[in-house]
Amino acid sequence: MNTPHTLRTSAEQEAAAFPALLARAEHLAGAVLLGAHGRRRAGSGDDFWQYRPAQIGDSRRAVDHRRSAMGDTEFVREREWQIAQSVMLWLDQGASMRFASSDALPQKIDRARILALALAVLLNRGGERVGLTGTSLPPRAGRAQILSLAELFCQDDEADYAPPEHRAMIPHARAVFISDFMGDIDGVRTALTKAADRGVRGVLCHVLDPSEEAFPFSGRTIFQSMGGTLSHETLKANDLRDRYLARLAERKDELQSLCALTGWQYGVHHTDKSAQAGLLWLYAALDAKAVAA
Template sequence: MITPVTLRAQAETEAARLPPLLARAEHLAGAVLLGDHGRRRAGMGDDFWQYRPAQVGDSRRMIDHRRSAMGDIQFVREREWQIAQSVMLWVDQGAAMRFASAPDLPTKADRARVLGLALAILLIRGGERVGLTGTALPPRRGNAQVLRLAEMFSEDAQDDYAPPEHRAMIPHARAAFVSDFMGDIEPVKLALTKAADRGVRGVLYHVLDPAEEAFPFRGRTIFESVGGTLEHETLKASELKDRYLSRLAARKDELQQLCSVAGWQYGIHHTGSSAQSGLLWLWRALDGGMGRT
């Protein structure tokens, strides 16, 4: 049974993560806005778009009681501008993302979280509604939503690889997936297929540590997953280099092909590069898919 002292210590540890993450994301977003003007979309009017089942987080004001009275399910009446301004994010929080090959490099998770939250800040400042894929956090505007995103981005998954969430894709919205994409490719295929089926277009951003690109290992080496579920020891690590780089190239090609079929954009970011350059690419790539008004 958890004691009050232990609970408070855990709560303070989790809460301590938020201010630094928010501060870095705000600073990063501000730096990008200095070099690229923001966007505020006026929307495409208040024309009716569709009914959809109510989701967790929808307010009672959104319920269409006349349509809901026809059955046992509550429905929300969505308008065209609400769809056009929705952006859904997925940032990989798997254990494998907590890897950094050198003390002076950020972990992949740290860079992905900062990029994801800074992108959300830019989008919300531009008038977009931003949320997470799935049902945990539907797209909304405002500073309160930024705080919710920061809180959820600060959570760590226990499994080595976290699959992208594909539920509750909002039709004709936009999305951004940020991950190292080192796990099973099938959940990525499923998520992009579901997105394409609902007219969702977006960006897949491949975040890698420089060592994962160069494979600088020699001699006796023990490779162990961050989550501790996988381990491989070799006496001649250099002999694995060609096979590893070949598989990495094949994974990049497969991701690019998936994006091409789904109508998404594919990009690569290395944690040794500046976060500002990464955010600027993400911002412009997603902005290009949404257009300007």
């Protein structure tokens, strides 16, 4: 039973966590920010995109006379497409994400939080609307939205495995799911199917600890879920290695197939790699989906 003291302690821990997370995410975003986020194609906007030769059907008002005067060809000045896009994030905050195989490595949830919030910072700086899947925080722009995301990302889910939130998907928006995807695959399948039905395209970022790829266990070992609800003891852990690795490879194949079927992009990020590398991949993958849409 919660007492005023334990509630206060928990509240203080959460209050201390989200400013630190925000500072780290903004630092990471600043390290990889290459310029304002643009769709890098012609369209409605204020920024210059490129000159191109005039074509039949172009308005005479679109011709750039200064550039055209430099030669015998008439050129049109195009602007860059700058329509704000809604991007919805889902961050797995289940207990399985609180695993780290050593003190030298971050927990999966810690890395996932940094990646999700840093990506939100980058998108917000580029004028995009960012929020969460579901109804708790619809996509919006602005500093206040980033603060709200940081606060919500610091909350934990008590369940061992949290299924993706797929409610209130905005038609033709973009989405990013970040998880270890160790739970029931049916939840992921349902979420991506519903997203595809609404024209939502996005990215799955599969976050894994390096030990979950290598399975470096042998002899007597007790395997226990982070939430403590599941436990398995074996005297010959090395005998499980091949079966475990086969199951992991099968899960990756399932996720890749789901992404291929629904128009999403799949990638793996390991917690022993740099957060900057993970953020760069996410940023490029999301932008590639936007351009392809």
